[in-house]
Amino acid sequence: MKRLTILGATGSVGASTLDLVARNPERFEVVALTAGRDWRRLAELAVAHRARAAVIADEAAYAELKAALTGTGIAVSAGPAALVEAARMEADLVVAAIVGAAGLPPTLAALEAGISVALANKEALVCAGHLMTAAAARSGATLLPIDSEHNAIFQVLESRERVRRIVLTASGGPFRCWSRERMQGVTPAEAVKHPTWSMGAKISVDSATLMNKGLELIEAWHLFGLSPEQLGVLVHPQSLVHGLVEYVDGSVLAQLGPADMRVPIAHALAWPERIATPVERLNLAAIGxxxxxxxxxxxFPALALAEAALADGLCRPCVLNAANEVAVAAFLEEKIPFLAIADVVGETLAAIRPRRPETLADVDAADAAARSSAQQFVYLNHVSRFAAQHASG
Known part of the structure; x- marks a missing residue:
């Protein structure tokens, strides 16, 4: 039995993980489940999977969660410190699927405790990758990537010393064939309609701008220890080839699979073994x-901005990530146009030049400074846009 803690159990990655757990009850035992605000769903999942503990990040939801689980024997707690404690509970694997900066402290805590982490939280590596990898090296914990692209590389990476280049594939998003002029009028509803993957709004917009692939390059740099020049991106609209590794002898190994997150999650859960999944099998003859x-x-300048941030190093990726989160949120709230997302990120990167972070407090400081600056650029863009519309009207 492998003991699991799932950080972010009510999200899409958490749901896919628990689906696999339910299909393999003889292999997995749930130690703790956490959620952000959805206490009802968290209570349901904790009971269904007989978790020992349930933790809600929103302290205002503690009373409701506690009442829902009274009499079950499931320990209940709330708040950021409780998330960290959940990550430190005795387990064999922590699935880190909390979205955003809130996932950083518990993920780092698990690694420091020597617990292997199946990582789906981008911010952990983008903002604090050297802290995460250093903690894993000190404790002996293993970082297992869940993102389909990084998991693909993990599966076919034989020896870093003999690698010439790693390539992450991108679907190209819903606007792959659109001109810049056509993209000027993109709506949030259009941007979240991903052609192949079913994802949340924020990551769908990141896919539409190709920022998602830029963030993944930064993650790959931390995960696989190669130089930025050895990392590349290739657009592959079918989303069946998830990653490629080119070796010095000319061989190229690729991992293929259906566009279903249960494949990389299953690989991480069972590693170094494999378990069956219910996903649809590839029929290459039918695909053609x-x-x-x-x-x-x-x-798609967002990709170039991410590549430049990676090459610059220091805390530039953290600034990039924070500015992008602010800009995407503003776009989804219809405060700025789609093309302004990359503009806000670029302006923030030019304005903020923090030092290399040595602690999570340094990461938090860089993140806060970047968000404040990005908010200002969002406001200026919004005011300028309103003035232009008023003048033309």
Whole structure:
């Protein structure tokens, strides 16, 4: 029996993870489940999977969660400190699927405690990758990537010393064939309609701008220890080839699979073994052809911004991530147009130049400074846009 703690149990990754757990009751035991605000769903999942503990990040929801689980024997707690304690509970694997900066402290806590982590939280590596990898090295914990692209590389990476290049694939998003002019009028409803994956609004917008692939390059740099020059992106609209590793002898190994997150999650849960999944099998004869093309950094400047932040190092990726979160939220609230997302990120990167973070407090400081600056640029963009519309009207 492998003992699991799932941070972010009510999200899409948490749901896919628990689906696999339910299908393999003889292999997995749930230690703790956490959620952000959805105490009702967390209570249901904790009872259904016989968790020992349930933790809600929103302290205002503690009373409701406590009442819902009274008499079950399940320990209940709330707040950021409780998330960290849940991550430290005795377990064999922590699935880190909390979205945003809130996932950083518990993920780091698990690694420091020597517990292996199946990582789906981008911010953990983008903002504090060297802290995470150093903690894992000190404690002997293993970082197992859940993102389909990084998991693909993990599966086919034989020896870093013999790697020439790693390539992450991108679907290209819903606007792959759109001109910049056409993208000027993109609506949030259009941006969240991903052509192949079912994801949340924020990550869907990141896919539409290609920022998601830029963030994944930064993650890959931390995970696999290669230089930025050895990391690349290739657009692959079918989303069946998830990653490729080119070796010095000319061989290229690729991992293929359906666009279903249960495949990489199953690999991480069972590693170094494998378990069966209910996903649809690939029929390459029926698919017929696989297409690849270069990413267009002029139409999608967010990717170029991420690559520049990676090359610059220090805390630039943290600034990039914070500014992007602010800009995407503003777009989803219809405060700025789609193309302004990259503008806000670029302006913030030019304005904020923090030092290399040595602690989570340093990461928090850089994150806060970047968010404050990005909010100002969102406001200026919004005011400028309103003034232009008023003048034309």
């Amino acid at each position: 052809r696989l297409e690849f093309e270069e990413a267009d950094r002029e139409r």
